Structures are given as C-alpha cells and as structure tokens.
Amino acid sequence: MKLNILFLFFTILLIIQIPNSYAQFDTTDDEFVGLSLYTNSKVYAPSHNLQIYGTGLPEENLILRLFAPDETIAKFDQLTTNADGSYNHSLLTWPQPSSNLPYGTYTVEVISTAQNGISKTIDVKFSSTTDLVDVPVERHVNTLVFAPETAAINQPIRVFVQTTSDGLLIGNEAGIKELLGNTHVHLPSGMTVTLTSSFKALHQGLYYVDYTPIEEGTHVFHVIAFSQGTTSHGSAATNVLSQDLGGISEQIIRLNTILDDTSKELDVLKSEIEGFDNTLETASSKIDESTGTISTSVEFISEASSQLNSLLFPIIASIGIIVALQIAILARRR
Template identity: 75%
Template sequence: MKFKILLSLFFVMMLMAAPNSFAELELFTNSKVYSPEHTLQVYGKGLPEENLIIRIFAPDESIAKFDQITTNEDGSFNYGLLTWPEPSTNFPYGTYTVELISTEQNGLSQKIDVKFSSTTELLDVPVERNVNTLVFAPETAAINQPIRVFVQTTSDGLLVGNEPRELLGTTHVHLPSGISVTLTNSFKTLHQGLYYVDYTPIEEGTHVFHVVAFSQGTTSHGSAATNVLSQDLGGISDQIVNLNSVLDETSSQLDVLKSEIKGFDTTLKYASSQIDENIGTFALSAKSISESSAQLNALLLPIIASIGLIVALQIAILARRR
C-alpha cells in the first residue's frame, strides 16, 4: 500500500515537472549577411511566456547589444533586435555572434554567427570567423639571458582573446636539440588580444616559438624564430667599444712615437752635420800639425848638426891630449 502511494506521488511530481522537463530553445535570423540600414530580425521558440536574453557579440567578443524579451503563449517569438548602423569603431564590419539564453532552462543557449558587411551578397561574403595570430620575437638572443616574446590575436582586424591559459593553452617552443617546451602557464596579458611571455633559452641555436590560438571554436597558428648565441649583441658591442678604445690609445701612442722619431731624426741630422764639421776641423788640425812638424824638423836639423860637430871636436881634442 505504501509502495503504491509513493509511486502515485512520483507520477504526480513527474506530471508537475513535465512542462519544464523537455528543454526547448530555437533561434533563427532573417539573414546571414547584413549591410547598413538592414534590420536584424530574430525568431524562434522557447517555453511559453519565458523570459529570454538576447546578446550580440562584436568581432572582438565585446557585447554590442543586449535585450530581454518574453515568448508568446505558444513559446514563439519574433523580434527586431537591431538596425545596423554605419560602420564605426563600435560597429565595424566583421563576424558577429547572436546568442539566445533561456532564464528557465538551466541557462540553455543557442548561437548564430552573422556577417556585417558593405554588401549582402552571401556568395561574395562567406560567414566565417578567421582568427589571425602574430608572433613577435627577437631575431637574436644570448644563452641564459631572458627574452620577451609578444603575441597578438585578431579577428576581422579586431583584437580578440580571453584568459591566455585557455586561448594559448597549447603554445610551445621547439629547441635546437629537438625537444619541445610548453608555455601553457607562462603568458601574461597586456591587453585583450595582446600577450607576452618571458623565456630564458638554455641552448645555443635556433629556437622556434609555435603559438596556437583557439577562440570560439577556431584555431590559428603563428610562429617566430630566434637565433640564440653565446652572447648577445650588447656584449659584442661592448667588446667592439673596448677594442675601439684600445685602438684609439694605440693610435695616440703611435702619434707620440712618431713625434719622438721625428725629433730624433732632426737630432741625427744635427749630429751628422756636427760630425762632418768636426771631421773638417780635425783635417785642418792634422794639416797644421804636419806643417808644424816640417818647420820643427827644419829648425832642429841645423841644431842637431851643430851639436854633432861640437861633439866631434871634443872627441878630437880629447884624443890629442892623450
């Protein structure tokens, strides 16, 4: 008996919950491509007399329009959401997302991508979302010295992105040795769509930064390479400056030595002229000495002859005495 009562209560509760037990949410738009002055009409179906939230996301993922509507008794709705204005920084051309959110079905939502363009020709303007990723890395770096790598993600020319861990979750760097190092938790945000990572290379050679961006179901790849040297250009520049300083000092010393050599050359010329002058003087002195010697000999010969004669006479006198 108790079992039958419990079973009956269970069926009653199921019947009471029946209107909300079947989730129902549909969203449609009157076109896929719009140009200025055209109206974006949304229609579909939800629960009877249900409050629905409608949002339009711009290409940079910001909310461009926000409205709340109530469905009819049969759950249907048809609503003129937006008359497209002339393109501006707030409403640029690009891919927009229309989102319908239920307030009574546990946050159930539906999304549709539409294109805002200068023409409504669907064949010429496909409705698709293109995410572009640019990577900026230094061309050269030094081993064990940190470098900063910047990443930019755009869609339709506008910066897009969210939490870098989700947007750039599979980004990595390829080392010269062939291994890959993940950068999942390393990125920091400068601005929406602008991120950077500080990386310290531990190997010499070419490092390739492979950035993978994932936004709204679209994947984009970008890469940049950095050549890591034993020292950076700053160290090489310092060495060149030191070398230039040494060369300047050497040049100054050479100038001093050249000046000294020039003075020494003048001294040598003066000494040579003095030696030539002294040699001439010595020659004149020798000639004078030679002439003086001849004159002396002329004077001494008669004297010596006289002395010899006197000595001979003395010898003769002494001989006679004996």
C-alpha cells in the same frame, strides 16, 4: 495489497514524467528545447536591419546580446515574449563600419531567464556585400608571434603574441589557458617544452612569455590559439648563441675605445715627428748657412793671402837687393 499496487503505479508514472519535464530544457536537441533563435539573414551590410525572432516560454523575459569579433558585447537588449511564447525583435540597424563595429563575424545570443539560463547562439556576417557566395559566414582568427632573432644561452628572452579575430584583438587574462593552452617551444635537441601556464596578458589580445633557453641552436616558438571553435597557428624562431650580441657589442665598443686611444697616441707621435722634421730642416738650413759662411771666409782668406803675397813680394825683393848690396860692399872692403 491494492494500496501497494496504486503506490507502484503512481511511482512509475512519476518516473515517466520526470524525463519529459527536463527534456524541454535540453539545449542539444531543438525538438524539445523551449527556446529558439532565428535571424532574418546570415549576411548584413551597412543600413540593413538585424531582425531576430523565435520562441520561448509564454511571457518570458529574454536577454539579447550581440558579440563583436573580439568577443566583446556590441549590443545588449531585453524583451518579453508574447502570450504564445513567440518573439520578434529588431536588435540592430548596422551602421557604417568603425573601430568598434568593423566588418567581421558577429554572434547573436538569446538567454532564457526562466529556463535555468539556457541560451541559443547564431553567427552572422557584417560585410560590405550581402552575397552569400562571396561572403561565407566564418570566423578568422590570426596569430602573430614576435621573438628576438638572436639570444644568449641561459639568458631570459621575452616573446610576444598577438591574437585577433576579423581584425579585433581577442582574449583576456582569465582566458589565457583556454586561448593559448597548446603553445610550446621546439628545442634544437628535438625536445618540446610547453608554455601553457607561462603566458601573461599585456593587453586584450596581447600576451607575453619569458623563456630562458638552455641549449644553443634554433628555438621555434609554436603558438596555437583557440577561440570559439576556431584554431590559428603562429610561429617564430630564435637563434641561441653562446654569447648574446650585447656582450659582443660591448667588446667591440671596448676595442673601438682602445683603437681611439691608439689613434690619439699616433697623432701625438706624428706631431712629434713633424716637429723633429722641422728641427732637422732648421738644422740643415743652419748648416747650409754655416757652410756658406765658411766658404765665404775661405774666399776672403784666399783674397787676403793673395793680397798679402802681393805686398810681401816687393818687400822680400827689396830685402834681397839690400842684402846683395851689403855683401858687395863688404867684399870691396876686404
């Protein structure tokens, strides 16, 4: 009986101790967590020192990481806590802003190697000024959507999306669903089609989706980006027609070709008409010349006739005189 009571007593003690042993690793309640992280400031300017400090387990190895606004690791370091578990470390002296370290919101993370990988994070701001009033510590995520203005029904189109945080591209192939998981397109009929699993990565922060419209009218692509607790919205509209501009352009090109051929034929006809005009002018000039020649001939004939008359008149008169004389002679003989 005494053994059973002792066994029950030790069992109760063991149950009571188990929650306490796990409580020190709870990452949601700072009172029981065996890891803490603090920084010497919230906002930093170039040449300022990023000093971190806190507590962990005695002589514990800690991993330190500094994440840039695009979620890439800008700084990596390790340290060992003191015998009392405390640590104080200079992680970074902020340089002048560059494409690798631009102004923006950075995340400091400390990871415990002895406490099941628990971690602590703090957001800090890298800015041109350290005034907390003018420079709040917050993250800005921007989303841009690029879609064609017009498209044809049942013809695929490609929509591009760009996501940035404080000017840097964010996201990767593995995190597309988490980053763009709520993206959808509004159809002219009022229906909504989700594009969650349709996106593909072109580059870090650059994504695209191929979509085939099945309705005529305006399609609105609504992209929702979610990164580190911050949401950003972007949208673009595409007007879907029964035929795309490419087909219309081909018809216009074909019509232009026909018009060019017609223009060439008209030029040929014009040249032929001009040749006919030249022929008519030549014929007219020749007719004029012939008319002039005939007129000259008539004048010559008239002159010749007058000359002939002048020659024949004396002859006829002489003949008349001779005939009269012969008649007179014959009359006398009788």
